[in-house]
Every structure is written in structure tokens, then in C-alpha cells.
Amino acid sequence: xxxxxxxxxxxxxxxxxxxxxxxxxILAGYKVxxxxxxxxxxxxxxxxxxxxxxxxxxxxxxxxxxxxxxDAALARLxxxxxxxxxxxxxxxxxxxGGGENGQLENKPLKLKIWAEMDALVKKEAVFASNTSMFTxxxxxxxxxxxxxxxxxxxxxxANIMKLVEVTYTxxxxxxxIKLIIDLxxxxxxxxxxxxxxxxxxxxxxxxxxxxxxxxxxxxVDEGIATEEDVDTAMxxxxxxxxxxxxxxxGARSGWK
Ligand SMILES: NC(=O)c1ccc[n+]([C@@H]2O[C@H](COP(=O)([O-])OP(=O)(O)OC[C@H]3O[C@@H](n4cnc5c(N)ncnc54)[C@H](O)[C@@H]3O)[C@@H](O)[C@H]2O)c1
Numbered sequence: 568x569x570x571x572x573x574x575x576x577x578x579x580x581x582x583x584x585x586x587x588x589x590x591x592x593i594l595a596g597y598k599v600x601x602x603x604x605x606x607x608x609x610x611x612x613x614x615x616x617x618x619x620x621x622x623x624x625x626x627x628x629x630x631x632x633x634x635x636x637x638d639a640a641l642a643r644l645x646x647x648x649x650x651x652x653x654x655x656x657x658x659x660x661x662x663x664g665g666g667e668n669g670q671l672e673n674k675p676l677k678l679k680i681w682a683e684m685d686a687l688v689k690k691e692a693v694f695a696s697n698t699s700m701f702t703x704x705x706x707x708x709x710x711x712x713x714x715x716x717x718x719x720x721x722x723x724x725a726n727i728m729k730l731v732e733v734t735y736t737x738x739x740x741x742x743x744i745k746l747i748i749d750l751x752x753x754x755x756x757x758x759x760x761x762x763x764x765x766x767x768x769x770x771x772x773x774x775x776x777x778x779x780x781x782x783x784x785x786x787v788d789e790g791i792a793t794e795e796d797v798d799t800a801m802x803x804x805x806x807x808x809x810x811x812x813x814x815x816x817g818a819r820s821g822w823k
Pocket of ligand 1: 661697698723820
């Protein structure tokens with residue numbers, strides 16, 4: 568599938584990432600159907616998208632978008648709890664978390680959802696996971712479309728951060744990789760290409776960040792410096808926007 572063939576995009580999950588990805592896509596001109604489990608969740612998704620710290624209304628107030636562009640973007644948005652509404656999308660992006668054990672990254676839940684989506688969504692559609700750490704090939708096995716299955720990892724807040732990690736497996740076709748690279752660029756983002764490897768290590772960013780965080784924690788555990796001073800050292804000494812110990816919580820909440 569080529570970018571010009573993408574007429575509508577499904578987003579599974581309307582949380583921190585699904586909401587931000589949806590916002591970035593509707594502003595880039597795509598029709599998006601965002602699905603979450605309950606109407607109350609979707610009401611919050613829409614409110615954050617419009618009135619949140621990184622919401623479209625703030626963009627209008629600061630002159631980044633016009634009121635007309637905001638109205639047109641919101642007219643491209645469908646929020647739904649009905650999974651069947653996703654059956655005709657050309658691309659499905661998964662950004663789910665939670666489930667019974669409430670884990671942000673829940674592999675059994677992702678596998679279950681991908682198998683259900685494979686049975687529901689039209690055969691030509693491309694599937695992309697926004698997982699931060701799971702090996703993409705492990706998720707693709709839940710489907711019969713391993714050639715059209717790929718990692719598309721955005722960063723929080725997804726409508727602001729420029730990076731997209733595009734992770735391809737041994738089965739992902741070059742057409743599918745190109746589609747996600749072109750889509751990312753059309754959203755004003757910068758994609759990087761990554762080969763999928765076993766081990767649930769994360770791709771580039773989270774893998775390097777995990778090593779940094781481990782070292783920062785070691786400094787605290789050995790009584791060398793406090794958490795606050797470790798974060799201050801990295802922010803003021805290396806110009807990081809947040810320290811390694813404060814970063815996780817900030818990203819997880821969408822920096823609200
Ligand atoms: N927060 C971050 O910094 C970040 C960054 C990049 C990637 N990610 C990844 O993105 C995914 C989502 O993370 P998040 O921070 O948005 O989590 P979140 O908890 O904010 O949102 C997850 C949403 O998924 C919904 N959900 C659960 N099951 C669903 C289903 N069957 N259908 C539709 N929606 C369903 C939940 O109701 C919830 O609203 C995870 O894989 C996470 O690791 C998170």
C-alpha cells in the first residue's frame with residue numbers, strides 16, 4: 568500500500584499515546600477512527616486533544632493553526648467504542664495499554680487484540696504497533712499479515728515529539744516500511760529505520776535510555792548523589808530537558 572491509498576487510519580487506544588497520535592494524524596489531514604473501551608475515556612481523549620497542555624486550541628491561540636484548520640481536523644475525527652468501526656481502515660495503529668493487570672506494556676493483551684483485529688480488518692490493511700519495547704516479530708505472529716506488520720514508535724507527547732522509530736521484521740515488505748516512513752514525514756516527523764531483534768529490548772531511544780537510567784539509579788543506590796542532583800547534573804551539564812530519573816514519569820503522563 569502507498570501513502571496515497573491511505574484513506575482512513577484506525578488508532579487502537581485513546582490514552583496518552585493514542586490520543587496524541589490521533590491528534591497528529593487529523594492535523595496532518597488524515598481521517599482517523601480512534602477506538603477505546605468506554606465513552607468516558609474517549610471524552611477525556613477529545614478534551615485533552617482540544618484543551619490539553621499540547622491541545623489544538625492552544626495551537627490556535629499561539630497562531631500555529633487557524634480556527635478553520637482546527638475545525639477541519641476535528642471533522643476528520645471519529646471516536647468510537649465499537650471495534651467493528653475499524654474494519655475498513657487502510658492502516659491500523661495500536662497504542663493500547665492496561666488490561667486486567669494494568670501494565671502499560673502488556674504482551675498477552677496486545678497479542679489477543681492483534682489476533683482479533685486480523686480477523687476483523689480488511690486483508691490489505693497495514694498493521695503498526697506503537698509498543699516501546701516488544702519485539703515486533705513476536706506481535707506479528709498473532710496475525711496472518713506478517714508482511715504488512717511493522718513497528719511505528721512515537722514519543723510522548725506524540726503530537727509534539729519529532730521522532731518515529733520504524734522497526735521492520737524479516738517479513739515486513741519494503742512497501743510497508745516506505746508507507747510508514749512516508750506517513751511519518753507527512754506528519755512533520757523524522758523517521759529512523761530499525762531492524763527488529765529478539766529480546767524485548769526497546770529499539771534505539773528506549774534501549775539507550777534504559778542503560779542511562781540504570782546507571783543513574785546506581786549512583787543514587789551507592790549514596791553518591793541524590794535523585795534530584797543526578798537529574799540536575801544531566802539537565803544542566805548536558806542540556807537534557809529532563810533528568811534520567813524524572814523522565815519516565817513525565818513521558819508516561821504525556822508531560823502534563
Ligand atoms: N506513555 C509513553 O511515554 C509511551 C511512549 C511511546 C509508546 N508508548 C506505548 O504506547 C502504548 C500505550 O501507552 P499509553 O501511554 O498511551 O497508555 P495509556 O494507559 O495512557 O492508554 C492506553 C489506552 O488503551 C486502552 N485500551 C486497552 N485495551 C484496549 C482495547 N482492546 N481497545 C482499545 N483501547 C484499549 C485503555 O483503555 C487506555 O485508554 C503502550 O504500548 C506504551 O508502551 C507509551
